[in-house]
Amino acid sequence: MDLIQRISRQFEDSIRVKQDALELMAAPLAGAIEVMTACLLGNGKILACGNGGSAADAQHFAAELLNRFEMERPPLAAIALTTDTSTLTSIANDYDFAQVFSKQVAALGQPGDVLLAISTSGNSPNVMAAIEVAHEREMRVVALTGKGGGKIGEQLADGDIHLCVPADRTARIQEVHLLALHCLCDGIDCSLLGVEE
Numbered sequence: 001m002d003l004i005q006r007i008s009r010q011f012e013d014s015i016r017v018k019q020d021a022l023e024l025m026a027a028p029l030a031g032a033i034e035v036m037t038a039c040l041l042g043n044g045k046i047l048a049c050g051n052g053g054s055a056a057d058a059q060h061f062a063a064e065l066l067n068r069f070e071m072e073r074p075p076l077a078a079i080a081l082t083t084d085t086s087t088l089t090s091i092a093n094d095y096d097f098a099q100v101f102s103k104q105v106a107a108l109g110q111p112g113d114v115l116l117a118i119s120t121s122g123n124s125p126n127v128m129a130a131i132e133v134a135h136e137r138e139m140r141v142v143a144l145t146g147k148g149g150g151k152i153g154e155q156l157a158d159g160d161i162h163l164c165v166p167a168d169r170t171a172r173i174q175e176v177h178l179l180a181l182h183c184l185c186d187g188i189d190c191s192l193l194g195v196e197e
């Protein structure tokens with residue numbers, strides 16, 4: 001096995017997916033930045049959820065809003081719904097794993113808040129349940145998906161934003177999700193601080 005060749009293929013594949021994604025995702029990403037900035041300026045908050053690598057992404061994004069990204073600015077309101085093991089285990093134990101995020105959205109979500117829903121397949125039942133409750137709570141949804149968007153692509157409502165990575169491989173989709181999240185952080189900071197370039 002030629003490891004250098006395998007590594008080269010991974011890099012080339014990742015670069016190609018990112019180039020494809022730029023064309024398809026730039027406009028909806030700009031829309032998501034506007035929705036999230038308006039939410040935060042209106043004293044709303046962003047709730048973020050996902051499973052596995054996407055749970056890590058939800059936490060990564062929430063930390064960059066709560067603490068900082070690249071510019072100095074006041075802390076911003078974001079909560080990852082993936083971190084409280086007492087909440088997660090009790091909901092999964094007493095009810096169903098499909099409700100681990102939706103119960104938190106029901107408790108914390110307010111009209112005008114945004115749900116950041118992350119699923120590479122677009123088919124995770126707990127992320128779908130969170131979207132359903134977000135709609136009931138009059139929240140807008142920004143969904144990060146891949147593989148054609150799955151069931152989440154069909155579940156989204158008017159006013160929601162779908163950021164779908166044009167790839168089928170979970171790792172590649174996750175790599176673009178992280179780039180997309182950094183674009184959101186950068187765009188929110190620039191919008192809030194009035195940075196032109």
Ligand SMILES: O=C(CO)[C@@H](O)[C@H](O)[C@H](O)[C@H](O)COP(=O)(O)O
Pocket residue numbers: 051052053054118119120121122123124127170171174
């Ligand atoms: O990171 C990986 C695989 O690359 C996994 O942990 C992956 O995130 C998990 O299988 C998730 O449960 C997949 O869920 P989803 O992205 O399809 O909603």
Ligand SMILES: [Zn+2]
Pocket residue numbers: 060064182
């Ligand atoms: Zn980061």
